[in-house]
Amino acid sequence: MMDSPFIIPEPGPDHPANWYRRCLEYPEHVHLKDGEPHMAFLLRTDPLFESDRRILGAVHLPRVQGKLNRVFLWMVERMFGAMPDFLVVLDGEYWTAADDRHREILIFHELSHCVHATDGDGEPRYDDETGRPIWKLTGHSVEEFTSVVRRYGAWNDELREFVGAAGVRVDRGQGR
Template sequence: MSQIRPFPPTELIDRADEEEALRLAPAPDLKDWVIANYLTVEGELYNPDHDHIAEMLHDNEEFLSFAWASSAAVAKKRMVLGQCEKVMFNQGGWRKARQEQQMRDWYGFVPIYLITIDASFCEQATDRDFCALIEHELYHIGVERDDDGEPLYSDMTGLPKHYLAGHDVEEFVGVVKRWGASENVKRLVEVAKQAPFVSDVNISKCCGTCVIS
């Protein structure tokens, strides 16, 4: 498989440029690329934190799918470049059937989790920004753990238990300025002082293009 990062379909970008309504499309090539590079031990961007996702996909390809969106969304007055969601449908009438049909038309099944990425951002993003965005969304798929930090498994399926995870650290700058940093914020600061695990060289190998710093 080619290591060059996947780019969104040009027709989605063209529609965004023409200021048409937001369009979405399935991204199976992005899923394949993520599996090869983040979820495979030999991958250039492999991260053992996501082993629980790899374990689920090995047993059930319906666990996770990807989609492109023609442009960013806006939520709480912020631009949303990526979104991970646990797929749920509106009840009542034909709404649930219609939404399920869209998923089956796209993927052949209804995924459990869906990651949607802004195509217009990714078309011009640096390799580092692109890879960081993908990793951010993967981290939103959390696995339940016991007191020792080991994943919890379902008695029925024998597979890890998952949930939609929030951010490790979320705080206002003003609160930290006035009241000090919480333990989570302090931990993030300490991690930020260290050199990143993924180097520019690794990302360039994975994506096949030069990283613009």
């Protein structure tokens, strides 16, 4: 039998939900605190690389389409006790070795992808049957290559805002 590619973290002081709850206290994630999405966490047992970059974490809306949809929903509900709104998958090796600060940064980053969906007028959307928020994922604030910025500078509004924010506080990997 094949070793499991994922582990459901055991309850305890190292469970990612502890950092999730900590991050809910930050104003950037008040929508998650107010909306109370069901979050589930998995640890990958093997590192994942995309374009030579190690992927430390990813957040997903746990949904599939097609004939296996009901099977998928049944399996996920059995694994987590209920269907999560978001599924956060973390690099288990990184998570185990990381200190509290780096764990918080990783969870904060992944939560930054989790947003309350809005309608065409920018109003928050809610499920008609349950009244619960409808959730969606959002991309990164800045998606650009270092080499492009090195060559052309902050060439658009998104990059200018990012560089301006970096000018306020530059974290060089030191402690708080």
